[in-house]
Amino acid sequence: MMVREMKKMILSCLIAVIFLFSGCENADNNNVDVPHATKEIFAMDTYMMLTAYGEQAEKAVDEAVVEIKRLDKLLSVGEPDSEVYHINSDGKGTLSEDVQLLLEKSSWIYNNTGGTYDITVYPLMKLWGFTEEKQSVPSQKEIDKVLGYIGFDKLHYADGEISLAENQGIDFGGIAKGYTGERIMQIFEKYDVISGVISLGGNVQCFGAKTDGSLWKCGITDPDNPQDSNKLLGIVSVRDKAVITSGGYERFFEENGKTYHHIMDVKTGYPAKSGLRSVTIVSNDGTLADGLSTACFVMGKEKAVSFWEKHKDKFDMILMTDENRIFVTEGIAGNFSSERDFERIA
Amino acid sequence: MHKKNVSYDVILIAVFMLIGGLIIGFILLSSHKGKSVEVRIDGKIQGYYSLNENRTVNISSATGENILVIENGQAYMKDADCPDKLCVRQGSVSKDGQSIICLPHKVVVEVTGNESEKKQNSTDIIVK
Known part of the structure; x- marks a missing residue:
């Protein structure tokens, strides 16, 4: 009798232990019940x-791709077949609905x-080599010449047509990904994606x-350790938001011991030196956040x-300044955490 | 008769305990299994390589070659014939979720396989 009870006890212990462990495994993955799809793609x-x-989810992600x-x-x-390529090489063109929207947002x-974001920066990016693989510092003379072409106020668009000023070129690189993200959010909505x-x-x-x-916990890259996802500037928790960062650490080159990053100040023709190392924008509007x-970043802390x-x-x-001080605006200060000190802007 | 019964029960208990031990051992081992890297080209999985075993992996994609070295629990791109060589400059990865990406060759090398470390790493996504 006693032995039989012991057997029962051991058996139930065993079952309990198995449940305990399988329970742990499930806790690791609380999304196990909802169908989901993940895809990676190389583009832009x-x-x-x-x-x-x-x-x-599968359909939503496929359509997003x-x-x-x-x-x-x-x-x-x-891309020699793109609408933007044609506009740049012909100096004019007919606008698609997407490019029209992007122009309005850019405007x-x-x-x-104060003109710190300008799609007509393209000739300057080309001059510095940021559209190619090889970059170098141009001469002041070359910079001055190219600065003469730059200015969103010099191009004209109306009734679905655009015309550029002489030698002008446009590049939506500064908002294209934000806009694309917004389009994907619309696709997710169409397919009743829940998360x-x-x-x-x-x-x-x-x-x-x-x-x-x-909330989604978004880790913001530390400019000192851009490759290390364990060292972060901070974490901001959000829902239904775009979180987009610009920093001089993203793309840069060195020449004669000096580094030059890719965020151009169209006033000087040189990489922006505004006292900021990193700017993260959190917004419902992905296109706006990107721009x-x-x-x-170009404006600097005070103007921003x-x-x-x-x-x-x-x-x-x-914002993170050159002195590594971090400033967070009040709307998200409660959802921001960092191992570093940070100050709230109200 | 009675005595024989007891010894039979002892054997049964021992067998139960052994099975229990094996199950627990298996669960423990599988949840703490060694980490590996997953190699993908243009989103398609090419292979998994344990980080516990030192080796060199040649990754041939449609656009070129990358040489991945696994050494002392870390993986790094030793060489590549891509124009920018950013993957080589990126250094080594070893923590879950870390990855080396070669854009020109559409190659992704991602560390996978240790859920508990993923949980510790308290972010869902990285903003760059």
Whole structure:
């Protein structure tokens, strides 16, 4: 009798232990019940990752990939068949709906940021070699010449047509990924995705919250350790937001012991030196977030903050200065954490 | 008769305990299995290589070659015939979720296989 009870006890212990362990495994992956799809794709000269949860996640992600390829073909400056390539080589063209939208958004950012974000920067990017593999510092004479072509206010567009000034060229590189992300969010919505996150070359957009209802934790790259995902500037937790960073550490080259990054100040013709190392924009509007990350980086802290004060309903931001001080605007300060000190801007 | 019964039960208990031990051992081992790298070309998985075994992996894609070296639990790109060689400059990876990406060759080398480390790494996605 006693032995039989012992047997029972051991058996139930065994079962309990097995359940315990299988329980742990399930806790690791709380999304196990919801169908999900993940895809990576190389496009727009970068690496992209798309993840969606929902009954039609697979369809949503597949259509997103098709959309990325379509926009890449439309907006690429190097692809000899793209709309932007034709506009640049002909100096004029008929606008597609997408390019029309991008022009309108570019115009708003240009006019409201004192021209710090300007799609006509293209000839300057070319001069420095940032459109190619090899970069070098141009002469002041060359820079002055190219600066003469630059200016969004010099191009004209109306009734679905665009015409550029002489020697002008446009490049939507500063907002194309943000716009693409926004389009993907619309596709996710169409397919009733319940939760999703995408990274288009480090430009992140979150759809909804995570499947367990908690916020997406977005780790912001530390400019001192851009390759190390364990060392971060900080973490911002969001839902339904684009989180986009601009920093001089992303693309740069060295010449005679000096480094030159790819974020151009169209006023000087040189890489922007505004006292900021990194600017992160958090916004519902992916296109705006992308453009503003560049604009605020060029503006510097003071101007960026006064710009934010006027438009705080549209976005929030995280700034890191050359002295490694971190500033976070009030809208997201409660959802930001960092191992470093940071100050709140209200 | 009675005595024989007891010894039979002892054997049964021992067998149960052995099975239990094996199951627990298996679960423990599988959840703490060694890490490996997953090599993908243009999104398609080409292979998994354990980080516990030193070796050199030649990754041939449609656009070129990358030489991946696994050494002392770390993986790094030793050489590549891509124009920018950013993958080589990137250094070594060993922690779960870390990756080496070669854009020109569409090659991704990603560390996988240790869920507990992934949980510790408290972010869902990295903004660059």
